[in-house]
Amino acid sequence: MKFSCEKSAFLDAISIASRAVSTKSTIAILEGLRLTATDTLTLSGYDLSMGIRTQVDADVLEPGEIVLSAKLLGDIVRKLPNDVVYVETDDKLLTTIKCGRSVFNLVASASDDFPAMPEVDAACEIPMHEKVLKSMINQTVFAVSDNQAKPIHTGCLFELTDGKLTVVAVDGFRLSIRREMLENAPAEDMKFVVPGTALREIERILHEDGDSVATVCPGEKHILFALGKTTLVCRLIDGEFLNYNAAIPASFEYTVTADTRELITCLERVSLLVSEKLKNPVRITFDGSVMKMTCITAVGKSYDECAINGSVDPLEIGFNSRYLLDALRACSDDTIQLSIKGALNPIVITPTEGEKYTYLVLPVRLKADA
Amino acid sequence: MKFSCEKSAFLDAISIASRAVSTKSTIAILEGLRLTATDTLTLSGYDLSMGIRTQVDADVLEPGEIVLSAKLLGDIVRKLPNDVVYVETDDKLLTTIKCGRSVFNLVASASDDFPAMPEVDAACEIPMHEKVLKSMINQTVFAVSDNQAKPIHTGCLFELTDGKLTVVAVDGFRLSIRREMLENAPAEDMKFVVPGTALREIERILHEDGDSVATVCPGEKHILFALGKTTLVCRLIDGEFLNYNAAIPASFEYTVTADTRELITCLERVSLLVSEKLKNPVRITFDGSVMKMTCITAVGKSYDECAINGSVDPLEIGFNSRYLLDALRACSDDTIQLSIKGALNPIVITPTEGEKYTYLVLPVRLKADA
Numbered sequence: 001m002k003f004s005c006e007k008s009a010f011l012d013a014i015s016i017a018s019r020a021v022s023t024k025s026t027i028a029i030l031e032g033l034r035l036t037a038t039d040t041l042t043l044s045g046y047d048l049s050m051g052i053r054t055q056v057d058a059d060v061l062e063p064g065e066i067v068l069s070a071k072l073l074g075d076i077v078r079k080l081p082n083d084v085v086y087v088e089t090d091d092k093l094l095t096t097i098k099c100g101r102s103v104f105n106l107v108a109s110a111s112d113d114f115p116a117m118p119e120v121d122a123a124c125e126i127p128m129h130e131k132v133l134k135s136m137i138n139q140t141v142f143a144v145s146d147n148q149a150k151p152i153h154t155g156c157l158f159e160l161t162d163g164k165l166t167v168v169a170v171d172g173f174r175l176s177i178r179r180e181m182l183e184n185a186p187a188e189d190m191k192f193v194v195p196g197t198a199l200r201e202i203e204r205i206l207h208e209d210g211d212s213v214a215t216v217c218p219g220e221k222h223i224l225f226a227l228g229k230t231t232l233v234c235r236l237i238d239g240e241f242l243n244y245n246a247a248i249p250a251s252f253e254y255t256v257t258a259d260t261r262e263l264i265t266c267l268e269r270v271s272l273l274v275s276e277k278l279k280n281p282v283r284i285t286f287d288g289s290v291m292k293m294t295c296i297t298a299v300g301k302s303y304d305e306c307a308i309n310g311s312v313d314p315l316e317i318g319f320n321s322r323y324l325l326d327a328l329r330a331c332s333d334d335t336i337q338l339s340i341k342g343a344l345n346p347i348v349i350t351p352t353e354g355e356k357y358t359y360l361v362l363p364v365r366l367k368a369d370a
Numbered sequence: 371m372k373f374s375c376e377k378s379a380f381l382d383a384i385s386i387a388s389r390a391v392s393t394k395s396t397i398a399i400l401e402g403l404r405l406t407a408t409d410t411l412t413l414s415g416y417d418l419s420m421g422i423r424t425q426v427d428a429d430v431l432e433p434g435e436i437v438l439s440a441k442l443l444g445d446i447v448r449k450l451p452n453d454v455v456y457v458e459t460d461d462k463l464l465t466t467i468k469c470g471r472s473v474f475n476l477v478a479s480a481s482d483d484f485p486a487m488p489e490v491d492a493a494c495e496i497p498m499h500e501k502v503l504k505s506m507i508n509q510t511v512f513a514v515s516d517n518q519a520k521p522i523h524t525g526c527l528f529e530l531t532d533g534k535l536t537v538v539a540v541d542g543f544r545l546s547i548r549r550e551m552l553e554n555a556p557a558e559d560m561k562f563v564v565p566g567t568a569l570r571e572i573e574r575i576l577h578e579d580g581d582s583v584a585t586v587c588p589g590e591k592h593i594l595f596a597l598g599k600t601t602l603v604c605r606l607i608d609g610e611f612l613n614y615n616a617a618i619p620a621s622f623e624y625t626v627t628a629d630t631r632e633l634i635t636c637l638e639r640v641s642l643l644v645s646e647k648l649k650n651p652v653r654i655t656f657d658g659s660v661m662k663m664t665c666i667t668a669v670g671k672s673y674d675e676c677a678i679n680g681s682v683d684p685l686e687i688g689f690n691s692r693y694l695l696d697a698l699r700a701c702s703d704d705t706i707q708l709s710i711k712g713a714l715n716p717i718v719i720t721p722t723e724g725e726k727y728t729y730l731v732l733p734v735r736l737k738a739d740a
Contacts, residue, residue, distance in 0.1 A: 072642070072669060079639045102639050106670035269449045269472050272442070299442060300476035 001064025001089040003037045005056050007099060010085055011077045013043045013056040014070070016230055019201045020045035020052035021070040032067035034114045035087070039063075044117070045070060050198045051117035052205075054230040064089060066108035076104055117233050120224040122217035124186040126160065130214045130227065132180055134206035136167045137199045139178045139330045139357055144196035145171035152239030155193040158216070160185060169196070170242050174323045175360040176330065177244065192218045193241055198234040205230055248348060248360055252339040256310030257352055258291065260336050264328050266293055266304040271321040273297045281364040282321040286312035286340065295321070308338070317343050318366040327359035371434025371459040373407045375426050377469060380455055381447045383413045383426040384440070386600055389571045390415035390422035391440040402437035404484045405457070409433075414487070415440060420568045421487035422575075424600040434459060436478035446474055487603050490594040492587035494556040496530065500584045500597065502550055504576035506537045507569045509548045509700045509727055514566035515541035522609030525563040528586070530555060539566070540612050544693045545730040546700065547614065562588045563611055568604040575600055618718060618730055622709040626680030627722055628661065630706050634698050636663055636674040641691040643667045651734040652691040656682035656710065665691070678708070687713050688736040697729035 014033065022030040025047070034044040041058035044051065066089050077085065080099040089095040089108055097104040137156070145153040157168040163185040167178045205227055206214060215226040218236065225232040270282055270293045278297040285292040291306045317340070327349050328336070339348040343366075349359040384403065392400040395417070404414040411428035414421065436459050447455065450469040459465040459478055467474040507526070515523040527538040533555040537548045575597055576584060585596040588606065595602040640652055640663040648667040655662040661676045687710070697719050698706070709718040713736075719729040 069669075075642050076639075076672075079635075079642060081635075101675050102636075103673040104642075104670060105672075265449075265451075266472075269446075272445050272449060272474075299439075300474060302446075302475075303473040305471050 001035070001037050001066060002062035002087070003041055003058045003060040004084050004086045005041060005058035007077060007080050007082055007085050009056050010058075011074070013041075013054045013229075014074045014077055016054045016205055017043040017045040017052050018070045018074055019204065020047055020050045020232070022047040023071075029067055029109055029113045030115070031069060031071070032109060032114070033070040033073060034065065034067050034111050036065045036111070037063050044114075046115055046117050048115060049195070050201065050232065050234040052201070052230060052232050053117070056229075062088075065111040066093060066095060067111050067114050068095065068106060068108050072106065118222045118235070120217060120219040120222045120233055122219050122224055124188065124190070124218070126165070126182065126186060126216040126218075127184050127213050128165070128180075128182055128216065130206045130210070130212045131208055133214050133216070134203055134208060135332070136165070136178045136180060137203040137206075139332070140167045140169040140176040141196050141199050141203065142326050142330060143169040143171055143174050143176040143359075144199075145169075147171070152193060152237055152241055154197075155195045155237040156199055157191060157193050157241045157244075158218075159191040161189045168241070168244050170244060170247075173320065173362050174327060175242075175244055175247055175358075176327065177358040177360075179355055179357070190218065191241075192223065193237040193239070194223055195234055195237060198232065202227070202232055205232070247346075248358065249339075249341050249345055252341050252348070254286070254310065254312045254315075254340045255337060256286075256289075256308040256312060256340070257335050257337050258306060258308045260328060260331050260334055263291070263306050263336075264325060266291075266306040267321055267325055267328070269304050270295045270302040271325070273299045273302050274321060279320070281318035281366065282324070283366060284317050284319060286315045286317075288312070312340060315340065315343060316366065317347065318364040319347070319361060320364055323361045327361055330359065331357065371405070371407050371436060372432035372457070373411055373428045373430040374454050374456045375411060375428035377447060377450050377452055377455050379426050380428075381444070383411075383424045383599075384444045384447055386424045386575055387413040387415040387422050388440045388444055389574065390417055390420045390602070392417040393441075399437055399479055399483045400485075401439060401441070402479060402484070403440040403443060404435065404437050404481050406435045406481070407433050414484075416485055416487050418485060419565070420571065420602065420604040422571070422600060422602050423487070426599075432458075435481040436463060436465060437481050437484050438465065438476060438478050442476070488592045488605070490587060490589040490592045490603055492589050492594055494558065494560070494588070496535070496552065496556060496586040496588075497554050497583050498535070498550075498552055498586065500576045500580070500582045501578055503584050503586070504573055504578060505702070506535070506548045506550060507573040507576075509702070510537045510539045510546040511566050511569050511573065512696045512700060513539040513541055513544050513546040513729075514569075515539075517541070522563060522607055522611055524567075525565045525607040526569055527561060527563050527611045527614075528588075529561040531559045538611070538614050540614060540617075543690065543732050544697060545612075545614055545617055545728075546697065547728040547730075549725055549727070560588065561611075562593065563607040563609070564593055565604055565607060568602065572597070572602055575602070617716075618728065619709075619711050619715055622711050622718070624656070624680065624682045624685075624710045625707060626656075626659075626678040626682060626710070627705050627707050628676060628678045630698060630701050630704055633661070633676050633706075634695060636661075636676040637691055637695055637698070640665045640672040640674050641695070643669045643672050644691060649690070651688035651736065652694070653736060654687050654689060656685045656687075658682070682710060685710065685713060686736065687717065688734040689717070689731060690734055693731045697731055700729065701727065 036042040086098040093108040159166045217224040406412040456468040463478040529536045587594040
C-alpha cells in the first residue's frame with residue numbers, strides 16, 4: 001500500500017473514524033483504524049456496535065489495506081507539519097509515515113481480522129439538511145434513558161408520518177419531542193429507534209452551518225447515515241416504544257410564558273444546594289405572575305424567583321431540577337411557554353408558537369411539612 | 371456579622387483564598403473559608419501547610435467572624451447576579467446571603483475551631499515586581515522534585531547575593547536556575563527554600579502585567595508573600611540544598627544555537643512513541659549542523675531533525691525527552707544556546723546572551739546495540 005494526502009484532510013478523517021473505535025477493548029484490532037487504499041483512501045472504525053467509514057482525497061500509488069492503532073495514528077498525524085503525508089507499507093506490514101523531515105516506522109496489523117461492518121438493506125432514503133438533523137438529535141437525545149433493563153428507551157424514536165419527522169426520547173422521568181416537516185421525504189410512513197450512543201456521535205459529525213444534506217437510510221436491522229464523505233452504520237433497537245402522545249395531558253389549567261435564560265439562571269441558583277448526595281427536589285410555587293423556587297437540603301435553604309407572563313392561582317409543584325434544566329437548555333427560543341395542570345401532573349414546555357419541540361417533566365411528590 | 375460587598379470583588383477574593391483550602395480533609399473546618407468582618411472584610415483559607423488571607427472592599431455594618439464551606443460559598447457567589455451581595459449571620463450562626471431576588475440560608479461554623487496561621491517573624495523584606503517573581507517561579511518550579519524522601523528538593527532555593535536573586539530547583543535528573551538583579555534588595559545576603567506547592571499557588575495569584583510589587587518576607591521557620599491585598603504564608607524547608615554550581619560543567623566541547631520552537635516541535639514528534647509504559651529515551655545525534663532525533667519503542671521508530679547554528683562532531687546522547695521538553699518550554703527566547711560536553715555529560719540550555727536562566731538535563735545511558 002502506498003499513498004499520499006494532505007495532513008489536515010488526513011487528520012480530519014482520522015478524528016471522525018476514531019469516534020467508532022473502542023478505546024478499551026480486549027480485542028486489540030478494535031482499537032485500530034482500517035486504512036483501505038483503492039482509487040481513493042477510506043478510513044474505517046468499528047467497535048461492533050457502531051461503524052464509521054470516511055473518505056479522504058488521496059493520491060494512491062499502490063492499493064492495499066492495513067490496520068493501525070487509531071490513537072497512535074491520530075497523535076502522530078496531529079503533530080506532523082502542515083504538508084503532504086506519505087504512507088507506505090511493505091509486505092511485512094512495516095509502515096512508514098513521512099512528512100517533511102519526520103519519519104515514523106510502525107508495524108501495522110493485517111486487515112483480515114478487522115470485523116466486517118453490517119451491510120444495510122435500506123428500503124428507503126430520508127434526505128434532510130445536516131443542521132436540521134443535528135438540532136433534532138441535540139434537542140432530544142439528552143432525555144434518552146441509560147437504563148439497560150429497558151433497551152428500547154436507550155434510543156430515540158424516529159417517526160415519519162405524512163412527511164413530518166418526529167424524534168422522541170423518554171427515560172421515565174421526562175419526555176422530549178422534536179418535530180420538523182421534511183422536504184423530499186419518502187411517501188410511506190415509518191418508525192424506527194436509533195441508539196442514543198450512535199446519535200451522540202452523529203450529532204458531533206454533522207455540520208451546524210451550510211446547506212449540506214444528510215441521508216438517513218433505515219434498513220430492517222440496521223441503519224445507515226450518509227453524511228457527506230462519511231457513512232455511519234449502527235443497529236436499530238427492537239421493541240415497543242412508549243405511546244408518547246398518551247403521556248401528554250390533553251388539557252391544562254394554566255398556560256404562561258417566561259424568559260428562558262432567566263428561568264434557567266434562577267433554577268441553577270436554587271439547585272446549588274443539590275448534589276449527588278443531597279438530591280432534594282426544587283419546590284416551585286406559582287403565585288400570580290411570579291414563579292418562586294426554593295430548595296432545602298441538609299446544607300441550607302435557597303430561594304429565587306422568576307417573573308412569568310400570565311397568572312397562576314397559588315400552586316406548589318416539586319421537580320428534579322436537573323430534568324427541568326436539561327429541557328430548558330434544549331429550548332432554542334428566548335421565550336418559552338409553560339403549561340401546567342396540577343401539582344401531580346407533568347409540566348409541559350413548548351415554544352410560544354408552533355410545535356417544534358415539546359418537553360414534559362414529571363413532578364416529584366413533596367413532603368407536606370417542608 | 372453583617373456586611374455587603376460587590377459580587378465580583380467577593381468572588382475574586384473567594385477564589386484566591388480557596389487556593390489554600392483543603393479539598394479533601396478529614397477535618398471539616400479545613401474545607402472552610404473564614405470570613406472576618408472588622409472595619410474591612412478578610413477571607414482566609416489555611417490547609418495547615420499554606421495559608422492565604424485576602425481583603426475585600428466591603429461595607430461592614432456589624433463585625434463578626436464565621437467559617438463557611440469554601441466550595442459552596444464559591445458556587446453560590448459565582449451564580450449570583452452582578453450586584454451587591456448582602457451577608458448577615460445571627461447569633462446561632464444562621465447565615466443569610468442575599469443578592470437581587472436570590473436568598474440563601476446556610477449554617478456557618480464557629481471560627482474558634484479554625485486553625486491560627488503562623489505569625490511570620492520577618493527579618494527583612496525583598497520587594498520585587500509581581501511579573502518578575504511570577505516568571506522566576508514559572509521558569510524553575512517545574513524541576514522541583516516530588517520525591518518526599520528528600521524534602522529539601524521539593525522546594526525552590528531562593529538565594530540573594532549582592533542584590534542578585536537566584537531561584538533554583540533540582541530533582542536529580544535536571545536542574546533549573548533563574549537569575550535576576552533586584553532593585554531595592556536588602557543589603558545582607560540570604561537563602562531559603564520555599565515548598566514547590568506553595569510557589570505554584572503564588573504563581574497563579576501573581577499578576578503578569580502591570581507594575582504591582584510583591585514583597586517576599588522570609589522569617590526563621592516561615593515565609594510571608596505580600597501580594598497586594600493578598601498575603602500567603604507557608605513554612606520554609608530545612609536542610610542542605612544541592613551545591614548547584616558544582617553540578618554545571620566548567621567547560622564544554624561545543625556551543626551551538628537552535629530555534630526554540632522548532633526544537634520543541636521535533637522533540638514532541640519523536641516522543642510520540644514514548645508513553646507511561648514505554649519510557650525509552652530519545653537518541654539525539656549531533657552531526658555537523660543538524661540535530662537528528664530518533665526514538666525506538668515496542669510500538670515502532672520515529673525520526674526527526676532540527677537545524678542548529680554551529681557544528682558538532684558526530685556525537686550521540688540519550689535523553690528523557692520530557693525533561694528536555696520541560697526545560698525548552700520554559701525558555702522565554704526564540705533562540706536558545708545548547709552547550710554540550712560529551713555523551714555522558716549533561717546538556718546545558720541558556721539564552722544566547724546573558725544568564726537569566728540555565729537549564730541542565732542529565733543524559734540517559736544508551737544501549738550500544740540500538
